[in-house]
Amino acid sequence: QVQLVESGGGLVQPGGSLRLSCAASGRTSSNYAMGWFRQAPGKEREFVAGITSSGDSTRYADSVKGRFTISRNNAENTVYLEMNSLKPEDTAVYFCAARRGSYYISRSYAYDYWGQGTQVTVSS
Numbered sequence: 001q002v003q004l005v006e007s008g009g010g011l012v013q014p015g016g017s018l019r020l021s022c023a024a025s026g027r028t029s030s031n032y033a034m035g036w037f038r039q040a041p042g043k044e045r046e047f048v049a050g051i052t053s054s055g056d057s058t059r060y061a062d063s064v065k066g067r068f069t070i071s072r073n074n075a076e077n078t079v080y081l082e083m084n085s086l087k088p089e090d091t092a093v094y095f096c097a098a099r100r101g102s103y104y105i106s107r108s109y110a111y112d113y114w115g116q117g118t119q120v121t122v123s124s
Contacts, residue, residue, distance in 0.1 A: 002026045002113040004096050009118030012086055016122070020081040022096030022115055033104040034079045035111060036070060038092035038120075048094070049081060050104025059104060064090075086122045093117040 008020040022034070031053050039045040049070035050059045058070050069082040079096055097111035105111075 002032070002098055004098060004113055004115035006094065006096050006115040006118040009094060009120045011121045011123065013124050014087060014122055016086050017082070017084045018086065018120060020083065020094055020096075020118060020120075022079040022081075024077040024079075024098065031100070031102065032098040033101055034070075034072060035097045035099070035104050035106075036079075036081045036094060037097060037108055038090075038094045039117075040092040043092075045095070045108050047106040047108070050106065051079065052104060053102045057103075059106070061106075083120070086120075088122045091120060091122050093119050 035050040036048040067085045072079045098113040099111045
């Protein structure tokens with residue numbers, strides 16, 4: 001079992017920045033690809049960003065490309081999501097997820113473990 005705990009969410013003004021963290025514990029291994037997803041009220045959960053187990057490849061949803069950066073520190077079992085130029089439409093609960101294997105997938109059903117989520121609200 002792998003436990004994931006997100007942190008770093010909060011209220012920020014449009015144009016602001018936040019850095020989310022996802023700490024993994026339990027049977028952790030660097031051989032997990034990681035993803036960040038988000039879910040706004042009344043909407044389906046959507047893929048935001050993914051990173052390979054080694055950290056050598058990343059992918060982003062078009063809506064966040066150029067503004068968000070995913071990274072990982074395998075020595076500390078932590079994945080990050082740096083969010084800049086935030087917009088009101090970025091408001092959602094953000095989840096990190098882990099899947100066995102090296103490569104990320106943008107489909108939520110492909111992930112084996114999920115965190116509880118952290119709320120991000122972008123509002124003036």
